[in-house]
Amino acid sequence: MGDELLRLDGVSVQYGHGETSVTALTGVDLTVSRGELVAVMGASGSGKSTLLTVAGGLRTPTSGEVVVEGHYLSQLSARQIATLRRRSLGFVFQDFNLIPSLTALENVSLPLELDGLPLRRAKRPALDALAVVGLADRADRYPSDLSGGQQQRVAIARAVVGGRSLVLADEPTGALDSTTGEAVLRMLRSRVDAGAGGILVTHDARHAAWADRIVFLRDGRIVDDAQPTPITALLDGVGR
Template sequence: MSSTEEQRTEAADRAILRLRGVSRVHGQGAAQVHALSGVDLAVLPGEFVAVMGPSGSGKSTLLTLAGGLDGVSSGQVLVEGQELGALSRKSLAAVRRRSIGYVFQDFNLIPALTAAENVSLPRELDGLPARKARVEALAALAEIGIADLADRFPDEMSGGQQQRVAIARALIGDRRLVLADEPTGALDSSTGEAVLAVLRARCDAGAAAVMVTHEAGHAGWADRVVFLRDGKLVDETGPAPVGALLGGRGDTL
């Protein structure tokens, strides 16, 4: 094995998230859809990875598999060395509560819970006393700049405010992997930049983040940009050449 290959192997072994030959197929026969095909990806501690590609390219599928929300058709997904497909439902739920923060496009807040209660819920489900979980929730809300919304219910908040609550829920506790599906979609530009700065700071502190985005400017916060097309990883690069790779089609893909 060459020194370069050895370095790559060592880096992959340190990865917080590792996808090995991951494929996801929906349907059967003529109706089969290959959402992902043979994707390999390793995300290291401290690394912020942006995922870009046309609609239907497999971006959201990659996140749902990485977060254990769906199972692979073939291949392996490992989070901090644990293969998700080999875990029991109880163990998988524990990994998702303790190790993975997930920001959904549609927020997935519970209407009957306040912002603080929505954010603290994963910690309470993991056995943390309610009072301590609330303290952590308030800190996460403050980190996103919405501590004043702690006791509001989702229907008392704007879409952008709900999105920030969802981001705070993904950041609470000592989660080492943050998965974000268009996390700034409902936010104005200045608030979106502030949220990206928080994700960047989490990575700088040793976590790993994978963010799906259509915005080249947002991808510029990442250490690496991964491009998907038709379920396959077709290219990856650092943030600087993103505009060139988009072929001069503006700021979105």
């Protein structure tokens, strides 16, 4: 699978100094290619969310390199990293992180506006993204008028609007019922199949089965990197 979108080379993250220091990640090597969805599993505190924030340029690793679409983040300024995030990376969170005072359309178009696109031009790709997740008819609704599943689909539309190449999802189905959660995963899978890449952090083996690969973290280290088929056996001792 070619077209590498993300590479982590020997990434370690340490919080604090001396005796009070905590190591969140140790020597993590990971690649994500176009058309590939990678699930990340592990017990609470294993480093899953830290891995996601490092991959998305939201946190600088203590050591190692993060490469996004060929760009070494260590060689970019804070402004350049912010621009790369807006143009290439989409984030999906468990609690949606929609702005309550903005409609679904305005929430989805906001990243494009922040990148300098006038509102009148940002609306079209935002509407297209909402149509992909089946919510074009809810474009003028506020988050409070939408169900949890609809809000998460708006969040996915926001994550992929403008053709962003890498989607980073942190427990995106954690607050949803099983039927709605499956619909959200189907949307994410569809976007990846259309040419994006993705990382899905999850505790649920059934959700991880939507991925092409499953990476297991324990105490900040990758302890297994496997195809979805043997997932039940691999979960033993790793935590859910």
